[in-house]
Amino acid sequence: MNPEARRTAAPETDAGVPAVPAPEEKTTGNETAETRSATTPETGRAVRGVNEEGSATVTPERRADAVSGVFRVNEEASATVTRLVVVGHGPTASRLVETLTGRGFAGTITVLGEEPRPAYDRVALTSYLAGKSAEDLTYPVPEGVTLRLGARVTGIDREARVVTTADGHAEPYDVLVLATGSSAFVPPVPGRELEGCFVYRTIDDLDAIREASQDAVSGVVIGGGLLGLEAADALRGLGLATHVVEMGGWLMPRQVDEGGGAVLRGHVESLGLNVHTGAGVREIVAGPDGRVNGLVKPDGETIETQVVVFSAGVRPRDELARSSGLDVGERGGIVVDDGMRTSDPAIYAVGECALHEGMVYGLVGPCFTMAEVAADRILGGGAAFARADMSTKLKLLGVEVAQFGAMDGALDVTFMDPVTGVYQKLFVSDDARTLLGGICVGDAAPYNTLKPFVGRELPGSPGELLFTGGPSNMDLPDDAQVCSCNNVTKGQICSAIADKGLTDVAGIKSCTRAGTACGSCVPMLKQILIKSGVEVSKALCEHFAYSRAELFDIVRVRGITTFSQLIAEHGTGRGCDVCKPTVASILASLGNGHILDGEQAALQDTNDHFLANIQRNGTYSVVPRIPGGEITPDKLIVIGEVARDFGLYTKITGGQRIDLFGARVEQLPLIWKRLVDAGFESGHAYGKALRTVKSCVGSTWCRYGVQDSVGLAIALELRYRGLRSPHKLKSAVSGCARECAEARGKDFGIIATEQGWNLYVGGNGGFTPRHADLFASDLPTDELIRIIDRFLMFYIRTADRLQRTSVWLENQGLDYVKEVILEDSLGICAELEAQMERHVAGYADEWRAVLDDSERLRRFVSFVNAPGTPDPSISFEPERDQVKPVLIPLETLRLEPARS
Numbered sequence: 001m002n003p004e005a006r007r008t009a010a011p012e013t014d015a016g017v018p019a020v021p022a023p024e025e026k027t028t029g030n031e032t033a034e035t036r037s038a039t040t041p042e043t044g045r046a047v048r049g050v051n052e053e054g055s056a057t058v059t060p061e062r063r064a065d066a067v068s069g070v071f072r073v074n075e076e077a078s079a080t081v082t083r084l085v086v087v088g089h090g091p092t093a094s095r096l097v098e099t100l101t102g103r104g105f106a107g108t109i110t111v112l113g114e115e116p117r118p119a120y121d122r123v124a125l126t127s128y129l130a131g132k133s134a135e136d137l138t139y140p141v142p143e144g145v146t147l148r149l150g151a152r153v154t155g156i157d158r159e160a161r162v163v164t165t166a167d168g169h170a171e172p173y174d175v176l177v178l179a180t181g182s183s184a185f186v187p188p189v190p191g192r193e194l195e196g197c198f199v200y201r202t203i204d205d206l207d208a209i210r211e212a213s214q215d216a217v218s219g220v221v222i223g224g225g226l227l228g229l230e231a232a233d234a235l236r237g238l239g240l241a242t243h244v245v246e247m248g249g250w251l252m253p254r255q256v257d258e259g260g261g262a263v264l265r266g267h268v269e270s271l272g273l274n275v276h277t278g279a280g281v282r283e284i285v286a287g288p289d290g291r292v293n294g295l296v297k298p299d300g301e302t303i304e305t306q307v308v309v310f311s312a313g314v315r316p317r318d319e320l321a322r323s324s325g326l327d328v329g330e331r332g333g334i335v336v337d338d339g340m341r342t343s344d345p346a347i348y349a350v351g352e353c354a355l356h357e358g359m360v361y362g363l364v365g366p367c368f369t370m371a372e373v374a375a376d377r378i379l380g381g382g383a384a385f386a387r388a389d390m391s392t393k394l395k396l397l398g399v400e401v402a403q404f405g406a407m408d409g410a411l412d413v414t415f416m417d418p419v420t421g422v423y424q425k426l427f428v429s430d431d432a433r434t435l436l437g438g439i440c441v442g443d444a445a446p447y448n449t450l451k452p453f454v455g456r457e458l459p460g461s462p463g464e465l466l467f468t469g470g471p472s473n474m475d476l477p478d479d480a481q482v483c484s485c486n487n488v489t490k491g492q493i494c495s496a497i498a499d500k501g502l503t504d505v506a507g508i509k510s511c512t513r514a515g516t517a518c519g520s521c522v523p524m525l526k527q528i529l530i531k532s533g534v535e536v537s538k539a540l541c542e543h544f545a546y547s548r549a550e551l552f553d554i555v556r557v558r559g560i561t562t563f564s565q566l567i568a569e570h571g572t573g574r575g576c577d578v579c580k581p582t583v584a585s586i587l588a589s590l591g592n593g594h595i596l597d598g599e600q601a602a603l604q605d606t607n608d609h610f611l612a613n614i615q616r617n618g619t620y621s622v623v624p625r626i627p628g629g630e631i632t633p634d635k636l637i638v639i640g641e642v643a644r645d646f647g648l649y650t651k652i653t654g655g656q657r658i659d660l661f662g663a664r665v666e667q668l669p670l671i672w673k674r675l676v677d678a679g680f681e682s683g684h685a686y687g688k689a690l691r692t693v694k695s696c697v698g699s700t701w702c703r704y705g706v707q708d709s710v711g712l713a714i715a716l717e718l719r720y721r722g723l724r725s726p727h728k729l730k731s732a733v734s735g736c737a738r739e740c741a742e743a744r745g746k747d748f749g750i751i752a753t754e755q756g757w758n759l760y761v762g763g764n765g766g767f768t769p770r771h772a773d774l775f776a777s778d779l780p781t782d783e784l785i786r787i788i789d790r791f792l793m794f795y796i797r798t799a800d801r802l803q804r805t806s807v808w809l810e811n812q813g814l815d816y817v818k819e820v821i822l823e824d825s826l827g828i829c830a831e832l833e834a835q836m837e838r839h840v841a842g843y844a845d846e847w848r849a850v851l852d853d854s855e856r857l858r859r860f861v862s863f864v865n866a867p868g869t870p871d872p873s874i875s876f877e878p879e880r881d882q883v884k885p886v887l888i889p890l891e892t893l894r895l896e897p898a899r900s
Contacts, residue, residue, distance in 0.1 A: 081174045081378055082107040085163060087153045087320065088179035089113030091122060091364065092351030094139040096177060096371035101142040103379060109144070110171055112151040112163070115202065123364060125203070126234045129210060134203050136574065156324035158344055175346055175378055178321060178334060179371075182314040182352040182362070187222075191284030196292030197308045200231040209309065213238040216306035217869065220244075220295050222281055223311035224251040226394070231309045232273055233397050239862075241873050243274040243303050245295070247312075250277055255392055255403040259414065260441040263423035267399040267442065270421075270885070272618025274873050276303075284308055316353045316360050329355040338384040340374035348374045361388055365485040391454075391484045393447050402444035405437025405454035413462040417442075421616075426450070426462050433457050448524050452480030452490065475531070482528070483514035483521045490528060497532045505529070506542065540801065541578040544571045548726065549798040552586050556797075561592055563603055581605045582801045585688055588724035589796050591842045594849050596856050607686035610860065611846055612668055615661060617874055617885035620668060622648075622660040623685035624675050625721060628695045628713035628733075629656025638678040642671055649882045655692030655730065657683055662883055664870055666861050672847040681845040684722060688802075690729045693717035694742070698735030698752070707752030709735035712781065716750075719785070722843050723792065726799040726808075730764075744772045747805040748788055753777070757784045761791060761817075762809035770806040773814050776822060789836040790821045790829050797832075 084100070086093050089111050097109055113119070120137040128137060141147050152166040162172050184199035186192050196216075198209050213219065219235040221228050224246025235242045244251070250261025251268065265275050280298050287293030295303045316333040327335040327343040333355025340348045340356075350370040352362055361367055366388030376383035391404035409427030416423055422442035428435055435453045440446060446466060456477065458465060476482070478491030496502055496511045505525050509515045515522045538547035544567070546554065551566070560566050563583045567575055575583075584603035588595055595604055596611075607613050612620035624639070639658050643650045648671075649661040663671055672682075685691060693716045696702065698709030713733040723729070732741040733750045743749025749760040755778040763772030776787055794817070799808040809817060819825040850856045862871040876883040 085173035093179035219307035228311035270616030624680035696740035705735035
């Protein structure tokens with residue numbers, strides 16, 4: 001996935017699919033002297049047990065377990081293990097080996113991996129196409145472990161306890177662990193063997209897809225599940241017009257319902273992808289060169305494509321177990337008991353190849369738990385694997401998606417916001433008191449706080465919890481699961497904090513593994529630390545032990561000009577999608593050149609990459625600056641001509657500007673050229689920067705006006721234009737107390753008085769509106785500007801990442817900020833003023849700077865391998881004499897009984 005839309009969760013391991021139920025499992029009749037079966041009269045299903053001598057035993061307790069068809073093994077059967085062999089080296093095998101060595105396993109460990117490289121993070125596989133190397137994704141191999149790569153195991157001699165590889169190597173074992181994972185399912189579609197057809201499983205697969213994409217224009221992904229959307233995002237990142245073909249009625253049918261799927265589809269299509277749901281594949285056809293040239297749907301429609309990626313599910317790799325006579329499921333999977341032991345007591349199976357109680361798991365959390373359970377049993381412990389939590393939180397194509405608990409219930413509470421594309425649903429009991437599950441698309445905020453309450457009484461009304469995510473002081477029970485990836489409860493985390501003296505999230509991660517996989521539980525870890533009486537670290541992320549404010553001072557004082565220098569001297573690792581855009585903003589605030597120059601270009605947030613706001617159908621909006629809302633007729637005519645000539649939708653914004661919607665990326669420089677030639681410049685509607693300074697007409701025209709609000713608004717907007725900050729900045733100037741410009745709803749607002757100007761700070765609109773606080777009264781214009789200079793620069797220096805002035809002001813305290821800005825209590829006001837003067841003197845229009853540089857212009861194309869080709873997936877339809885993107889209808893808020 002691209003850096004700015006990277007996944008914030010880990011929903012899969014080798015497979016990339018959620019758990020799928022298998023039919024009722026029965027024994028295969030493969031019995032030896034060591035394993036014999038007994039059949040219960042109640043179910044006819046085999047129950048296996050092994051006593052100290054290795055013979056089968058059936059006790060009344062084991063007989064009761066026949067209902068689930070699992071194996072129960074006496075712990076006394078564990079003998080001293082000196083030779084452990086692991087077949088397969090994926091993430092689950094890596095976790096098994098890491099757990100064993102970390103707990104002091106005394107024997108030898110040999111890992112036989114089929115791939116030519118060590119285990120790597122398959123969850124982050126798409127980041128490999130976005131620039132990460134294979135080494136970046138590779139898991140470390142613990143010291144003392146023997147790893148043989150390219151060693152495909154072809155046979156198991158269970159009697160001699162020896163495995164044989166394809167090259168004839170024989171490896172003896174005392175205990176064998178099968179971690180063979182799963183393989184991609186390729187449906188029997190005619191043409192599936194053509195050159196240009198791929199699966200999305202390994203680094204080698206991605207290398208092949210990247211190579212094929214160099215000569216391609218369009219790509220199709222068959223399958224609209226988790227991994228399918230990952231693959232689609234990868235194809236989009238490679239510059240291909242991308243289609244997703246999903247047989248089900250909506251995207252991600254295992255994680256979301258039809259309503260959530262509709263909203264997800266809207267988000268996906270807004271990025272320019274073409275979605276075909278309820279659609280199968282009749283055949284894949286070749287062109288004259290014998291390569292893939294099209295995909296034919298059952299209705300006869302042909303999608304032109306040169307690359308086809310199959311993501312239609314996976315199958316457990318159990319062929320080795322089958323050939324050696326181990327029990328396997330009717331639909332696949334190596335049957336295991338609660339301790340991950342197979343029908344042979346000397347052989348375990350973990351991960352996606354294992355079938356536990358009729359279920360094969362493809363989520364990273366259950367697979368890692370299997371590895372830890374198997375490790376514990378090998379070491380003589382009694383850990384047991386239970387049905388796993390299938391909760392999922394992730395970010396696909398920049399869209400948050402989460403599902404927890406059940407996907408139905410007696411009642412459901414649904415919230416739909418068609419403007420922002422948010423869909424949230426809670427399933428509750430018939431008395432609306434017990435939470436059964438939930439679905440979130442577009443905004444997964446309720447996930448962290450509500451997931452631990454699944455099966456418990458809700459701490460408030462369902463509607464309130466859905467809108468707010470629950471009160472901030474809400475206490476979780478100790479047995480509530482906080483980290484589903486690693487099965488860590490709140491009680492375990494609190495015990496670790498108390499027993500180990502942990503003081504930060506990094507310590508919790510190291511001690512409990514919570515937050516080390518998908519990271520979605522990290523906010524909850526911070527809350528638990530705070531409630532445990534621990535002062536939480538303000539570290540920006542795992543790569544920097546400093547807060548944003550501290551990093552700002554490091555960059556400013558030491559004159560650092562690149563992210564590479566900063567992380568080399570003051571951080572660790574390579575950075576992430578938290579610290580990179582934060583540092584990019586800091587560098588821009590300190591006047592470090594154009595944001596698309598050098599390595600700065602790769603640090604920017606999504607919109608900053610193209611100096612425009614991406615919209616729902618993959619087009620961009622263009623917002624020229626109109627200081628104070630004042631504009632001449634000639635400039636109005638230019639905007640109208642540009643909109644007409646490029647077929648753009650026009651809208652007057654709430655900030656007194658004109659927004660032009662519907663521009664394709666390759667059209668942006670052409671549009672900018674017309675606007676810049678007419679005297680316009682970038683309005684920075686895409687950046688965390690000053691947006692607008694709104695104004696009324698003031699004393700010049702209005703009979704109530706007491707000061708020139710338009711003149712001041714223009715002066716302020718021109719002064720602070722391009723000022724990069726932790727969050728967007730908005731301002732307004734009202735010419736009298738009637739407040740027509742709504743100045744008290746802005747980050748800094750000015751209201752005219754008979755004696756001068758009143759300055760208000762810390763206001764904002766949005767989800768939680770806040771009125772600004774009066775900061776200073778009856779100021780002359782020069783003093784007003786000087787105070788605003790200080791206020792803005794102090795905010796930029798000291799605010800946290802993505803923190804609005806309203807939150808920052810509440811955290812700092814109004815009185816304290818007044819002391820710093822008005823009384824110069826820290827002695828820094830002169831420095832703040834000088835810093836603002838440097839910004840004003842160094843300002844340059846970002847649009848014009850792109851137009852004047854051929855290298856910067858090269859990025860503005862729809863397809864990197866076909867620069868002159870417009871995106872064919874973008875379409876519009878007429879509405880009220882203008883155009884609008886072709887989108888899907890959305891639902892509305894409702895409370896009703898859940899459908900059965």
